[in-house]
Amino acid sequence: MPEIIRPEKLRATGKLTGKARPLGLSDDDFEQRRPLRGQITKREVRAVSLYSLGLRQDSIVWDIGAGTGSVSVEAALIAHRGRVFAVEKDLDNIGLLERNVERLGKDNIEIVAAEAPAALDSLPDPDSVFIGGSGGNLPDILGLVGQRLKPGGRVVANLAVLERSHEAYHQMQQLGFQTELVMVNAARGKELRDGTVRLESLNPVFVVSGVRPGDPPGDSGE
Amino acid sequence: MPEIIRPEKLRATGKLTGKARPLGLSDDDFEQRRPLRGQITKREVRAVSLYSLGLRQDSIVWDIGAGTGSVSVEAALIAHRGRVFAVEKDLDNIGLLERNVERLGKDNIEIVAAEAPAALDSLPDPDSVFIGGSGGNLPDILGLVGQRLKPGGRVVANLAVLERSHEAYHQMQQLGFQTELVMVNAARGKELRDGTVRLESLNPVFVVSGVRPGDPPGDSGE
Amino acid sequence: MPEIIRPEKLRATGKLTGKARPLGLSDDDFEQRRPLRGQITKREVRAVSLYSLGLRQDSIVWDIGAGTGSVSVEAALIAHRGRVFAVEKDLDNIGLLERNVERLGKDNIEIVAAEAPAALDSLPDPDSVFIGGSGGNLPDILGLVGQRLKPGGRVVANLAVLERSHEAYHQMQQLGFQTELVMVNAARGKELRDGTVRLESLNPVFVVSGVRPGDPPGDSGE
Amino acid sequence: MPEIIRPEKLRATGKLTGKARPLGLSDDDFEQRRPLRGQITKREVRAVSLYSLGLRQDSIVWDIGAGTGSVSVEAALIAHRGRVFAVEKDLDNIGLLERNVERLGKDNIEIVAAEAPAALDSLPDPDSVFIGGSGGNLPDILGLVGQRLKPGGRVVANLAVLERSHEAYHQMQQLGFQTELVMVNAARGKELRDGTVRLESLNPVFVVSGVRPGDPPGDSGE
Numbered sequence: 109m110p111e112i113i114r115p116e117k118l119r120a121t122g123k124l125t126g127k128a129r130p131l132g133l134s135d136d137d138f139e140q141r142r143p144l145r146g147q148i149t150k151r152e153v154r155a156v157s158l159y160s161l162g163l164r165q166d167s168i169v170w171d172i173g174a175g176t177g178s179v180s181v182e183a184a185l186i187a188h189r190g191r192v193f194a195v196e197k198d199l200d201n202i203g204l205l206e207r208n209v210e211r212l213g214k215d216n217i218e219i220v221a222a223e224a225p226a227a228l229d230s231l232p233d234p235d236s237v238f239i240g241g242s243g244g245n246l247p248d249i250l251g252l253v254g255q256r257l258k259p260g261g262r263v264v265a266n267l268a269v270l271e272r273s274h275e276a277y278h279q280m281q282q283l284g285f286q287t288e289l290v291m292v293n294a295a296r297g298k299e300l301r302d303g304t305v306r307l308e309s310l311n312p313v314f315v316v317s318g319v320r321p322g323d324p325p326g327d328s329g330e
Numbered sequence: 331m332p333e334i335i336r337p338e339k340l341r342a343t344g345k346l347t348g349k350a351r352p353l354g355l356s357d358d359d360f361e362q363r364r365p366l367r368g369q370i371t372k373r374e375v376r377a378v379s380l381y382s383l384g385l386r387q388d389s390i391v392w393d394i395g396a397g398t399g400s401v402s403v404e405a406a407l408i409a410h411r412g413r414v415f416a417v418e419k420d421l422d423n424i425g426l427l428e429r430n431v432e433r434l435g436k437d438n439i440e441i442v443a444a445e446a447p448a449a450l451d452s453l454p455d456p457d458s459v460f461i462g463g464s465g466g467n468l469p470d471i472l473g474l475v476g477q478r479l480k481p482g483g484r485v486v487a488n489l490a491v492l493e494r495s496h497e498a499y500h501q502m503q504q505l506g507f508q509t510e511l512v513m514v515n516a517a518r519g520k521e522l523r524d525g526t527v528r529l530e531s532l533n534p535v536f537v538v539s540g541v542r543p544g545d546p547p548g549d550s551g552e
Numbered sequence: 553m554p555e556i557i558r559p560e561k562l563r564a565t566g567k568l569t570g571k572a573r574p575l576g577l578s579d580d581d582f583e584q585r586r587p588l589r590g591q592i593t594k595r596e597v598r599a600v601s602l603y604s605l606g607l608r609q610d611s612i613v614w615d616i617g618a619g620t621g622s623v624s625v626e627a628a629l630i631a632h633r634g635r636v637f638a639v640e641k642d643l644d645n646i647g648l649l650e651r652n653v654e655r656l657g658k659d660n661i662e663i664v665a666a667e668a669p670a671a672l673d674s675l676p677d678p679d680s681v682f683i684g685g686s687g688g689n690l691p692d693i694l695g696l697v698g699q700r701l702k703p704g705g706r707v708v709a710n711l712a713v714l715e716r717s718h719e720a721y722h723q724m725q726q727l728g729f730q731t732e733l734v735m736v737n738a739a740r741g742k743e744l745r746d747g748t749v750r751l752e753s754l755n756p757v758f759v760v761s762g763v764r765p766g767d768p769p770g771d772s773g774e
Numbered sequence: 775m776p777e778i779i780r781p782e783k784l785r786a787t788g789k790l791t792g793k794a795r796p797l798g799l800s801d802d803d804f805e806q807r808r809p810l811r812g813q814i815t816k817r818e819v820r821a822v823s824l825y826s827l828g829l830r831q832d833s834i835v836w837d838i839g840a841g842t843g844s845v846s847v848e849a850a851l852i853a854h855r856g857r858v859f860a861v862e863k864d865l866d867n868i869g870l871l872e873r874n875v876e877r878l879g880k881d882n883i884e885i886v887a888a889e890a891p892a893a894l895d896s897l898p899d900p901d902s903v904f905i906g907g908s909g910g911n912l913p914d915i916l917g918l919v920g921q922r923l924k925p926g927g928r929v930v931a932n933l934a935v936l937e938r939s940h941e942a943y944h945q946m947q948q949l950g951f952q953t954e955l956v957m958v959n960a961a962r963g964k965e966l967r968d969g970t971v972r973l974e975s976l977n978p979v980f981v982v983s984g985v986r987p988g989d990p991p992g993d994s995g996e
Binding site: 268269270271272293295297300304305306307308309310311312 | 934935936937938959961963966970971972973974975976977978
């Protein structure tokens with residue numbers, strides 16, 4: 109059974125006392141891995157992915173391959189009465205994930221230090237699943253998502269590799285999900301010394317998302 | 331003084347009773363103008379823009395050039411304890427805006443049927459301002475935003491025109507804002523009859539955003 | 553055996569007498585199919601594809617799926633002492649291809665009204681092969697190219713479909729070719745009434761190209 | 775008067791004896807500046823720019839800001855009976871330019887080691903002008919091009935900076951040129967260790983081009 113780091117270990121720092129921080133962090137707000145810096149879900153792609161997750165205030169969210177935790181801490185802000193599970197198999201990475209969650213997150217995030225899909229067995233069924241990268245076993249993870257995702261729930265995968273992108277697309281379709289693929293190809297303005305602006309491209313990312321048919325389990329509103 | 335359509339006129343329909351709808355609507359969820367269909371802020375650009383607005387649960391939001399209301403109804407979901415003002419000068423468009431807000435929005439949205447910047451005088455100072463298009467008087471609008479935006483607040487403009495994009499960028503800088511420009515260049519997968527997928531590009535949109543320096547007015551947390 | 557329309561049938565019109573036309577036609581210079589207008593290899597993609605073909609003045613070129621002939625007439629200008637074979641299976645399209653070749657081409661273009669790969673048996677071995685679209689039998693065509701392409705020769709395929717793009721990439725690799733994939737994602741400026749410019753995207757196209765190892769058959773220079 | 779390095783100094787090396795090299799060099803074929811490596815006109819943008827130059831076999835070409843010479847050596851292959859002037863002000867760069875021209879070029883290239891627009895006075899009127907970068911005096915250079923470009927001739931500028939791109943566009947229009955702007959936004963496939971392919975973006979480049987109205991000076995064909 110995976111170690112789950114319970115929220116009581118994650119005390120929000122001063123930044124989170126008083127007025128809640130706004131949604132919309134920049135990439136530099138996160139502590140990132142070295143020398144693998146740059147593997148964070150980029151702000152623009154994070155925005156599209158978060159938006160595609162179909163979050164509600166009380167959503168149960170799985171963030172698989174949580175990495176720096178950039179998706180978890182933002183999802184936790186929108187799903188502020190729900191629960192976010194940040195699943196990360198790379199134990200060298202857990203300290204960084206913990207620090208980002210402590211500094212930028214909320215107490216509705218739990219870190220699961222184990223490998224998906226096995227790590228997911230002990231978690232409650234999700235309303236929204238984010239898959240930050242294939243990690244080699246995307247088919248198995250999507251297979252489990254096919255069993256566990258609630259009706260009306262959504263899964264979003266970020267993929268850089270062409271082959272993985274349409275494999276994920278076709279697997280989501282075979283699961284009966286309403287499936288979409290978007291390539292996000294952003295470029296950021298960089299100001300030169302004379303004040304003019306040129307564009308620096310981010311690498312294209314394929315955001316593949318699926319919605320499980322059906323109505324979400326009823327409740328009494330927010 | 332502009333007509334403000336108060337929330338009591340905007341009764342949520344059945345869709346909003348029971349479980350709240352999730353964040354993340356598709357473009358087809360909105361009633362759109364004909365024959366100007368296509369002028370809606372596209373889903374991918376809406377995601378980046380919403381994320382850049384720095385929304386909190388209690389934010390005061392101005393959505394200037396609200397159009398179909400696609401940004402207002404989503405901002406209102408994140409800022410569910412705040413207030414969203416959907417400002418639209420095109421009176422032919424107000425009916426459509428009202429219908430989208432009624433069907434997809436929340437009761438924290440107020441429609442302001444008047445032209446910016448004059449329309450903005452009677453509104454409370456904003457935490458977040460979205461400008462959906464230049465409409466010819468972007469400099470005046472940004473000038474007013476420079477006076478009214480709260481410390482720590484953010485303004486986000488969506489621009490298609492090259493010249494307007496860096497004009498907005500430079501004006502935000504002159505206002506002392508921490509300014510960024512991002513070109514969002516997405517393409518959507520389109521499935522062919524044989525099940526394979528090709529990409530259809532959306533037009534590039536420049537998302538120019540600025541943050542007013544300073545700490546947001548303190549409060550007692552969320 | 554396919555009908556080959558010999559150059560003697562293709563008399564250059566007045567435009568081609570006197571000073572030769574320059575390289576670099578716009579899409580509107582070509583007569584295009586209706587209602588399938590838009591299926592022409594777009595100018596920007598045509599440029600990248602032509603450049604990737606490794607043309608010399610005396611190249612033998614196969615243009616497979618020649619369509620409007622936009623690649624053939626430009627390749628023929630660069631390979632002005634070589635031969636260009638415009639292969640097109642769609643007989644309804646041949647008239648249009650003929651007219652474009654007559655008006656914009658040179659007398660070193662021959663139209664082959666038949667389906668590849670069978671149509672290619674009677675043609676001389678190529679230095680450069682352009683494949684304008686998969687047409688369903690890309691693997692067979694690439695297989696034949698693997699047998700017939702001269703050492704040092706190049707093959708370039710334009711593909712819109714994700715799955716076909718990396719299939720072509722991997723097949724070229726298996727043929728022992730030095731293989732590259734480029735996604736071309738251009739946007740064209742469109743001038744508005746007030747003289748400002750916004751961008752209209754073309755759809756992304758994957759340009760997959762391979763070079764057969766080895767030195768081209770020696771000759772005594774150009 | 776600028777030093778013009780005459781072709782007799784530029785003896786083609788062994789590579790150019792025997793069969794002429796094909797059009798379509800890769801970026802790695804050129805010796806590049808260190809540590810400024812990366813400032814070469816990228817292959818995909820070079821392709822679009824060359825194609826937009828409207829080259830004929832006998833064209834007079836100015837390559838302003840020739841840099842590594844990547845455009846000059848390819849233009850010289852298409853305009854093999856014309857003359858190409860590679861104009862470069864940065865004297866530290868001339869050695870590199872000379873070596874690339876010697877190794878990859880033809881004897882119809884002349885290097886002009888001086889700054890534009892002054893450097894252009896002694897050159898014959900051009901059919902095609904390429905401007906590889908603004909270098910601060912783009913308006914002056916375009917002004918001179920307005921006086922010297924032959925009827926039917928074309929000018930192509932590569933620009934990274936937003937402000938410069940539409941300035942160039944509008945200046946070409948004011949010169950009475952038929953003007954176009956294209957943003958080229960390519961991404962290259964990069965093969966991972968497992969053989970799959972992901973995309974790495976190049977930075978967007980604006981290719982702004984203008985055609986001077988009128989027929990080119992008549993001649994008796996090629």
